[in-house]
Amino acid sequence: MMNALHSGASSSHPIRPQTLAQKVIARAAQQSHVEVGSLLNCQVDLAMFHDSSGPRRLAPMLKELGVGIWDKNKVVLVMDHYVPARDEESRAIVQLARETAKRWNLPHVIDSEGICHVVLPERGHLRPGMFCVGGDSHSPTGGAFGSYMFGIGATEMLGVVVTGEIWLEVPQTIALDWTGVLARGVCAKDMMLHMIAQLGLNGGQYQALEFTGEVVQGLPMQERMTLSNMGAEMGAQAALVAADPVTVDYLLGVGVPQEDLQGWRDWHSDAGSFAHIHHFDANTLAPQIAAPHSPALTRAVTEYATTPIDIAYIGACTGAKLVDLRAAASVLKGQRVHPQTRLMVAPASARDQEQARLEGTLQVLIDAGAQLLPNSCGACAGYGATFEEGMTVMSSTARNFKARMGPASVQVYLSSPYSVAAAALKGQIADVREVLT
């Protein structure tokens, strides 16, 4: 008020340009605009949780509080971590999730049909401009659809389901801008591993990321999901891609009504709103491989010495979507994996697996010698089936922290599904560009 009285010329406070993240947060906080750094309460449009983070933690606490959930229509429960149940404890966890879903009469339950971050958009639950939370660290995946989605723990989820709200410090947005053309066999996973190597595991500083540029605009939705997914590995709270016709086509294709998508053009960052812009060149990007035991230990494949690989693993929300299965199949078509290497494929969703079967992608992988695993988090979560002592693994998953996917002796390298397939074929770390030509 003081400023307005003294400035004379301007009758109102100037509004700084707003990022996509700020616009979504402003709507959720019922404000016209929001300032970076301010603390706000936001109304949650959608809360997703799974068998591990959800009912088994929430139900006892809700009982203790003697209250129910704020809006069952805004909740999506996915059974993906402990399925298929391998032992008594896992069975009890899944059973509790199923019983709770019935008791709460939840309309949106996806049981043993794929991994939460992949089935959520696949079932049309996400759209541009939504403000969402997920009981899983890879929840930034939802940002690929122009929604603001972030991961929270089970007790914080309790707060959400009791009140329908969550607090937030309005983040800056760091833009990650890609120009050029990706080489054949180089994809979103390589882009993301490279960015993590450049900026570090905390490069996102718990702020928002936004992926921009012609390369990103040229990526199909599931590749964009890979970028947003690993925003978690960069320490970002959310990792967004502004909606465009590719987004709209995908969402119409999964049954989102046209009228729900009317305003998609509103959800973009204003010019001059980014705190930082990092520029990357796709033309010079080689396939990237992260060495044990951190995604930040990424280097170009050309910098690796010959390293034999025991297990080639295509799995998880990060690396076993339909687009990833197709990438692996393009490398393995008409070939058999190396006799010393086992190829395991855990398609990220039942629908993706069915599409892969219909189009022949799945048969290519099976003919190459792939062992097909259930549509669940599998070895990536480390909650059930993991790799045996001493194995060296090339994996299309997101995280290779020590002792995550098996005993501490397991050495996990991370790469794209193309590079996992190349390693399976050659029995060692290999440059997929040479295999594809």
Place this chain on the structure above:
Amino acid sequence: MSTPSQEAAPGSRVWRLGAQVDTDALAPGAYMKFGYEVMAQHTLESMRAEFAAGVCVGDVIVAGEGFGVGSSREQAAGVLVHLGIEAVIAPSFSGLFYRNAFNLGLLLLTCPRASEILEGERVQLLESGVQRPRGEVLPTKPIPDFLLEMVRAKGLLNVLKARIKSGEIQAFPEL
């Protein structure tokens, strides 16, 4: 770490850890299906095998950058509460872990000079810093009041309980 001293000494005993201590190290996936009794026995076993058995109520962890990186599993903070850790002091934390810790009542102190603190020394936790044995105070960043309230209440669950009781939160009926 030598065997824990039985005699009372002033301040909190320090366990030093490196940078990027991840949630798989804090709460290994293989034990996530069990309760805190079991999980806590395996806390940090992949990087500091003697930790879970040697830790005493009131000890503090002093770590490097990015403490708590990785999963959303709040058990990574919960095991430290279960073991009686009074606070974690580090130059930076994973944002997701930061929220989880306060939600479970675990105090995190962001201390840019944390690396100066030594293994086994005793520190005092002050309002604006960490005091080392010779009196030097390493400043820590201020924490919003609503997060400190969660530490005092020993977690969000108790905060919610109080607010529902006072009518501050309009609770939805039990299912």
